[in-house]
Every structure is written in C-alpha cells, then in structure tokens.
Amino acid sequence: MNTTTATSAAGATAEAPTRARFGILALLATGTMINYLDRTVLGIAAPTLSKDLGLSPAVMGFVFSAFAWTYAAAQIPGGVFLDRFGNKLTYFLSLTFWSLFTLLQGFATGLYSLVAMRLGLGISEAPCFPANSRIVSTWFPQKERARATSIYTVGEYVGLAFFSPVLFYIMGMYGWQALFIIVGLVGIAFGVVWWACYREPADSRWANRAELAHIEAGGGLAARREQTVPFSWANVRLLLSYRQIWGASIGQFAGNATLVFFVTWFPTYLATERHMGWVKVGFFAVLPFIAAGVGVMFGGWLSDRLLTRTGSANLARKLPIVAGLLLASTIVAANYVDRDEVVIAILSVAFFGQGMVGLGWVVIADIAPTKLMGLTGGIYNFMTNLSGITTPLVIGFIVGSTGSFVWALAFMAVLALLGALSYVFLLGDIRRIELPDTF
Template identity: 65%
Template sequence: MKTEATLASSGAISAATTRRSRARFAILALLAIGTVINYLDRTVLGIAAPTLSKDLGLSAGVMGIVFSAFSWTYTLSQIPAGLMLDRLGARKTYFLAVASWSAFIILNGLSGGLVSLMIYRLGLGVAESPCFSANSRVVGHWFPQRERARATSIYQVGQYVGLAVFSPLLFWIIEAFGWRAMFVIVGAVGLAFALVWWLRYHEPHESRTMNDAERDYIGAGGGLAQAADAQRPFSWRDVRSLLGRREIWGAAIGQFAGNSTVVFFLTWFPTYLVTERHMAWLKIGFFAILPFLGASVGVLFGGWLSDRLLRSTGRINLARKLPIISGLLLSSSIIAAIYVKSDVAVIAVLSLAFFGQGMGGLGWSIIPDIAPKRLMGLTGGIFNFTANIAGIVTPIVIGAIVALTGSFYWGLMFIGAVAVLGAASYIFILGDIKRIELPEADGAGKIA
C-alpha cells in the first residue's frame, strides 16, 4: 500500500509533468485583433479624405487641422486613461474604450460639416487613449518576463499589418458604397469586437482555461494579477514619484523618438513621395506598402531577439535594450534617402529605417518590468503621454520645414536626429531595468 508521502510525491510529479495550457495566447490574440482595429480606426480618415473633403467642402489646410485633432485629445487623455485602467481593470476599461471609439467612428460617417467632424475626431482621441496602457498591463499579468517582448511585438505588429493588408479593402468600400458607409462598416466591426472582448477576456486569477502548470509558469516569471492588484487609490504623490524616476523618462523619450518615425510615415510619407520623389500615384500605391511590411518584420524580429537574449543570458538590460537601441540607430538611416537617386533605392532605405523603428518600438515591453504592480495603468499613461507628443510635434515641425525650405531635406534630418536621441536616452537615462517600488497607500488613499 502506498503511503501518504508516496501519494503526495506522485501528485507533485504529475503536476510538474503536466503539459502547460496555452490560455495566455488566446488573450494575446484578442490584443492583436484589438490593435489592428485601433490603428485602422485612427487612420481611416486619411483614406476617406479625398472624397470626404470634397463632399464637406474642406480645404487641405482645414483637413490638416482635422487630422491633428485626434493626437491632441489622445495625448492629453493618457494619464486619466491610466488612472481609469488602475481603477476599473483591463476588462472593463478596454470594453468601454473599444465600444466608445467604434461609436465615434460611426459618427464620423454621419458628419455634416467641419464642426461635427472635429468633435468626433476629438472624441475618438479620448476613447482610444487607454488602449496601449491596457495592452501593456495585460501582457504584464498574463506573460512571464521571458516572453513579454515577443508578446508585445505580436500585438504591436497589428498596427503595421492592418494598414498594409486592409487599406485596399477600405478603398474598395469607398469606391463601391461611399466614404460614409466605410466609417459605419468599420465602426460596426469594432462594436462586434467589443462584445467579443467582454465575453472572452478575464484576469489570470479568474481564468477557467489556464491549468496549474501554466499558472505556475507565469507566476514564476513575475506575472499573474491578484484580485487585490486591480485597484490602488489615486494619489498625486504617485504621479510625482513616477515623474521623478529616470526609468520613466528614459523609456518615454526613447518611445517619443520611435513614434516620430511612425508619425512621419502616417502623415508626410505619401506627400514626400509625390513632391520630393515625383512618383506616380500607381507606383506610390505599391511602394507605400513596403515600409509597413518592413516595420512588421522589424517588430517581430525585435521581440523574438529580445526574449531569446533573455533566455540565453538572463540579463534583462541586455535583452531589452540591445534590440531597441539597435532599431533606433537603424531608423536614423532614413537620412540616406536624401542622397539616393532611384525610386527603388529610396523605398529600400525607407523600408530599412521603418524595419529599425519596428525593433525600436518595443518600449512597451519595458513597462511591465519597471511599473509598480498596482500602478501599471498610471505608469503606462505617463509613458504614452510623453511618447505621443510626437503625434503633435512631428507633423508640425516637418510641415514648417517644408513650408520654409520647399524640401524634405531637413525634415528627414530631423527624423534621423530624433532617432539617435532616442537611442541615447535608452543608453544614458533609462538605467537598470527593474521594478519601481513605491510606498503602499492606506485605505484612505494616503501613502503609509
């Protein structure tokens, strides 16, 4: 007869040898789909602009203001969105965000003129503001440290693949049904996804699909959220404490640099190809996809490399910083586009630079490693606020340069210099990647 010790030992061996479930990858799929929808929704106005501006009687200058409206409210809403995330948790916050931004997209299709269109664009910026902080929080809870860079790269690739893959479909919808129908269709898809998120997402401690082997694996790697971690009372002292940490500023300045490259490709890239390179529209339609594909490969490669380095060396600083710094330095190669002559060469340079940006855009993988456990939302909000100032600054700076000089020469120089600044920020400002420890708050929201 087996003794109790023997039975216990057998049970432990059985648990240790149980194949881990893969519930975390189903959650990652939700994040990836949400990110595709997020980026499509914030950029569909650019696809609709030629016909929309004509129907509503909006000049190119006015459309520039409409384009910028999203970034103003998106940036200003980052910290409040982070506080909302810490208060409500990822499930409720993400659901409310997707549902509300999808409603604003539908309203875009009902715009009757400049005023209503501006209101809906400003609302869209507010509604989308919690998305990336929520993504970071979910990855921090659902994935062990050794898998976070790759998980981050997988959901982030959605922002590039979505634009490259679905833009032709959106152009077809406009051609067949008009720009108003496109906004309504895209918004309806978002509302459907919000319902899927509400039904399918749950925190790790609530999961019924995760077995003990996966739970132990994630917990041993620094993941898993406890029910008590969902909230921390707001305190301005927390904000001041986070703003006083070099880790926050180092990561945020680096992300600002990477975002500047993204913003160039989302705003001035087509104009650059037309006015500076004198490419035909048909050629632009083909060539414009290639840099986004390059960025897709870059972000996946960077995530794979980062986690591979962590597993092989155990050095978190090397594993997280090396791919990002290398990517930002590679992004600075955009300056070479000034000096090449052929269309193929310039697209190759720009694709290489955007590949580098994909690698350098993995700053979000650092946030789960440095954010206080119960302030991931606030930390992500501060980080994203600083980083997304690029969406306001970069288009204005490049526009002013082009207006003053009639050339993109100094505009590309600006993008290249900012990329080098971002690399320097990760090297000299960020410091060691380790979790920031802040004093705990008491029940009244005061710091104990």
C-alpha cells in the same frame, strides 16, 4: 489519506501547462490591429477628403494632430480608470467607443465636425496600450514578454500593410466616407467578441494550474488579485522621480515620430512629393508597413533571446531599441534619391527600425511598480504621444511653407537620434521599480 494527497499533488506538478495566454495574445493583436486602422484610416482618406472639404496642408496637419491632443491628455485618467476598473471593462469600453467615433467620421461635413470626431477618438483610444502592457505583464512571464509584445504590436503594421490596398479600393469605388463606416463597424463587432472571451488568469476556464504556476514563477501576476489604488498627483510625482520613466518616455517620444509620419502623411507624401498615382500609392504603401511588422517580430525575438542567453535585461531591451532608432534616422536619405523603388527601400528600412522600437512597452512592463501599472503606462504613453501632437503640425507647417517634405524627413531623423541617446544615457537599469515602504 496522506498518500492520496501526495499523489494528487504529484499529478498536479506533472500536469502539462496549457497555453491559454496565447489566446489572450490573439485578442490583443486583433484589438491593436483595429486600433491602428481606426486612427490611421484618415491618412488614407486625406488626399481625397482634404479636396472635398477644402482643407489645406497646414489645416490637415491640425486635423491629424487633433487626435493626439485628447489621446495624450487622457493617458493619465485612462491609466487611473484601468487601475480602478481592471482590464476587461476598460478595454471593452475603449474599443467600443473608439470604433463608434471612427464610424462617425464618415459623416463629417467640414473641419469642425471632423476635428470633434478625432478628439473623441483620442479620448476613447487612450487606455488601450496601457491595458495591453498590463495584460501582458499579468499573463506572461518576463522571458516571454518581448515576443508577446511584438506579436500584438505587429498588429499595428500588419493590418495597415495588408488592408491598405483594400481600403484604397473601397475609397476609389465608394468614397472616403465608406472607409470610416466599414472600419468602425468592424471594431464594434470585435468589442462583443472581447467581452465574451477575455478573462483574468485566475478566472480563466482555459488556463490550468501548471500554466498559472509557469506565469507566476516568471514574474507574472497570475496569482495576484486586482489592486485598486486611488489616483493622486503625489503618485504621479513619485513615478516621475525615477529616471527609468523619463528615459523610456523620451526615447519612445522620438521613435513615435516616425510612426506618426507613416500613419498620417505617408500617402500624401507619395502622392504629392513623389507624384505617384493611386494604384502605385496603394502598392508601395504596403511595403514599409510589412517591413515594420518584420522589425517588430525581429526585435521581440532578439530581445528575449538575448535575455535568455545573457540574463541581462539592460542588454536585451536596450540594444534592439537603440539599433531601431538608429535605423529610423536613415529616413532622411530619401531626400537624396530619385527612383521610387529606392525611396521605398529607404523608408522600409527606417520603418523596420521603428518597429523594433515597439519594445518600449516591454520596458514599461518590466519597470512599472505592481500597484501603479496603469498609471505608469498612462504617464509613459502621455509623453510618448506628445509626438503625435507635434509631428503632424510640424510636418504640415514645413510642407505648407516650403512645398516639400525635405525638412520634414530631416526633422524626424534628428528626433530618432535624440531618442537613441535617451535610451543609452538616461534610462538606467531596467528593473521593476520598488515603491517606498510607506506607499
């Protein structure tokens, strides 16, 4: 009897780990790609849509910003919902409703209906990235999280890079309304796929005991049950008492400004400031997004490699992010060149750097207290996405007032430098926050 048990245990120990976590990662990458297509298709439609609906640059800045009002405001409630109802249901509802609001934008007839749909889109998308972070922390050991985060984050850029020419073609052939309807329908269909395929580690039919042991040994939460914690403002105040939360959030706020520019005003910048035709815009718009995707992957690879070689989470997480923010600040150099090819090269370098800043979600996965991961991600994403409110408005005001993007690019460069300073001087040590014993 004992011999049989020992043999069975030895067999389990020798069992090769499955790779079910990478199937989960594929779901996250696809969902993130659809997420960014849905929130940014307005940027592609903007030059034509604004003419059809009679919207000025300042008003378009207001429309771009509207998404971020509710997106930021719903971050903490979305994190609380995530902690209460778990990953699967939260992501499914978020994905389905944001896709529906994207589809409905295709039926907008003026400013008010368009803004209403953008507000609904913001509320619906709010839980997505906190859920991504929580799922990665659950399914991946610490030494694999940066690369896992970079792989799903690259979906933000790859979808826009490779689908932008197709979307410009659809708009040219069928009008801007078709963009919203097609992208919205794709998201609703993927919501069904998510519900059918996603499982938590303990419930997975594809993850064996060896993989679960590998995840938990590396600091994952594979063997832990979902912990539901009621929301309280005391928990918010507690989290905000830690400098790690402030340092990461301010740094990501700054880096996010560059991303917001590219997903809102970038096509308009090429068409109006650089006077490019639609064919040229469709081609050139791809290149910075490809560069950003490479930056995401490079940052994740570099971070995990540094962690393996040095064992220092501080060096492995901070160095790529700070370097990325410094590269993002070079966007201002586009003001001083005339050739389109050089402008795109500069913007591609800046967006490459911004891609590396996506590692901020790894930082949150590393520092968030176990019982408040959703709330921590919500607070972080709330502060990060305040730049989604301010950046479109500031750029719209600058362009409307000056007729130029010159000071808009300078504004984003200054923010990127401030973000680098936040990661260097404010963030402190990157380690999981331990809540008081009385919690």
